[in-house]
Amino acid sequence: MARPKNDYINREISWLHFNDRVLQECADPKVPLIERLRFLGIFSNNLDEFFKVRYATVKRIVDAGKSGKSVLGGEKAKDLLEEITTNVIQLQSKSSQILGEIQEELKEQGIYIIDETQVESDQEDFILEYFYEKVNPELITIILNKDVDFPRLKDTAAYLAVRLVLKSKDKKEESKNFQYALIEIPSSIDRFVVLPEKDGKQHIIILDDLIRFCLGEIFTMFEYSEISAHMIKITRDAELDIDEDLSKSFIEKISSSVAHRKISNPVRFVYDKRIKIDTLRFLKDKMDIEETDSVIPGGRYHNRRDYMGFPHLGRTDLQYGKIEPLPIKGFDLKKSLFAQVAKRDYLQYVPYHTYAYTVNFLKEAALDPKVTEIKITVYRLAKNSQIAAALINAAKNGKKVTVQIELQARFDERANIKYANQFKEEGIRLIFGVPGLKVHSKICLVEREETPGQISRYGFISTGNFNEKTARIYTDYTLFTAHEEILRELDKVFDFFETSYKINKYRHLIVSPHYTKNAFLRLIDNEIALAQEGKEASVKLKMNSLTSYKMVDKLYEASRAGVKVQLIVRGICCLVPGVKGMSENIEAISVVDKFLEHPRLFIFGNGGDTRMYLSSADWMTRNLDNRVEVGCPIYDPEVQQELLETFEICWRDNVKARIFSEKHDNAYRKTGKPEVRSQFATYAYYQNKLEG
Structure with a gap:
């Protein structure tokens, strides 16, 4: 067998292969139908993040005039951008075909996803009422003309590019008299609108199509002979450019950099391939789409990540059955976890095991009079975090609580800044890590004065984030231990966060x-x-x-x-x-x-x-x-x-x-x-x- 052209596969191309595996789950008839739609949402969300981060990084190499071969597995950056775009177009086409197949199978189950042309007369009143009560107040509609600067489109937000053919006394000139507009699809409203059940059948209209159905209600001030609306979306570079201003706190710098994402350079432009050529040309010109941007003709709908939230419809037969997380054998949640860990190590493997062990460990630490100090690293917390609540409770009970919180956890920066401010208000000591390094470790250390002057240590080390929500869908190991030498070295890691010039030695970790x-x-x-x-x-x-x-x-x-x-x-x-x-x-x-x-x-x-x-x-x-x-x-x-x-x-x-x-x-x-x-x-x- 001949050796491959390169000893390595390029990481960006390998990532696209991974996302293709996600797409395979959408196509697998053994996967329940609604779950297949959710995998389609995961596929789309993954692709958005890929362009924000990986494609943007390769584009930066090209813009800097470098080849990038040494860091890209032997491929030139410019060639790689073209290869990525070709691959993505194929994947997008494949995903559209799979979506069509799923929709046909949903019909067999009495579930119909309809568009604006399929609305029946007895559904119109519900749709119009829904539009005026919930949608219209949230709509942002921008009329595009010479007197208004073209708006800066939000990263991965979905827009309808509207084209009106205005009426004219001269019928020959009418076909040249266009008015363009943009409608931002509100992210605050569910993407899937469930219509009243009819004849035992369930009908759903996507928000985009509901808006299309109501275009006449939006543009009443124009006289037009024709109106159409096609979806567009841009993806912006999500890399953080950290301000070097020494007068600013680290939180201020990260906040500023996250805010800058809103105006960072676009790296991908996706559009409905059925859009009129004059509309597409107008948009690309106004948006300054560059040659190195990935321009991808797509289907009628973008932001398919919203399929992750496809409604349940009460159809448990079309979803995975829920598994009840199990207790860990011999590790009793009703007894002191510290007392049990003192005797031996325990392994928690979520989601097969309940995440309650991690939460209860910290809750016990917060209440135990003998616990003097808690140290923990935070990378991604749940929106309403029991972990955070336990740490705050510990601080209120007089424990010394130290939280190393990573403000540069990609796409969780805002949430972590919010938690950092909350922790600070509650008297928790914060560490923001090491300059130039992200802190990605998942560690916790508890010190307990079991007899006067004698400190015993307990802790846990995990492969995943301390997040109750992801613990239900991510598989991760957590080791609970009282091994003194391991935990003494864990304490050295926390020391390193504050004295990074001192490189510790480790025999175990x-x-x-x-x-x-x-x-x-x-x-x-x-x-x-x-x-x-x-x-x-x-x-x-x-x-x-x-x-x-x-x-x-x-x-x-x-x-x-x-x-x-x-x-x-x-x-x-x-x-x-x-x-x-x-x-x-x-x-x-x-x-x-x-x-x-x-x-x-x-x-x-x-x-x-x-x-x-x-x-x-x-x-x-x-x-x-x-x-x-x-x-x-x-x-x-x-x-x-x-x-x-x-x-x-x-x-x-x-x-x-x-x-x-x-x-x-x-x-x-x-x-x-x-x-x-x-x-x-x-x-x-x-x-x-x-x-x-």
């Missing part, structure tokens, strides 16, 4: 940016040495993304030495597995299913004495070199066994696992063995543990 990359390279080197001695050597890895070329090269080296490498990577994977002479001992899969796979788990055979780590860090350059991340060793034999068994369940998946290969075709993995759908099998595994 693996901490970015100073140690993570080299620590994992050494662990792989150890497996290589074992393989070269003719001994069994293995590396089992589970993460969100693998983009660090340094780590990819080391895995290639391990493969050539005979180390068996198993990779479970949900998203981007720049490594090409299964290539003779380079990666024939590497197998790699991606699992995309009901829940979003989010853990980072690293297992090294070590000649039978397995070494195992949970971490907040993917193997991406940013996580290894430019963020504060914490990896924690697993010492408890029961937890080790549990992690090995859940990894193996995921590895055996032959229903929702796709294979990474040179073909990049997202082929489903078929093993010929009995079906294993790993997420459902993992839930069953924990049910069996409780019964055993």
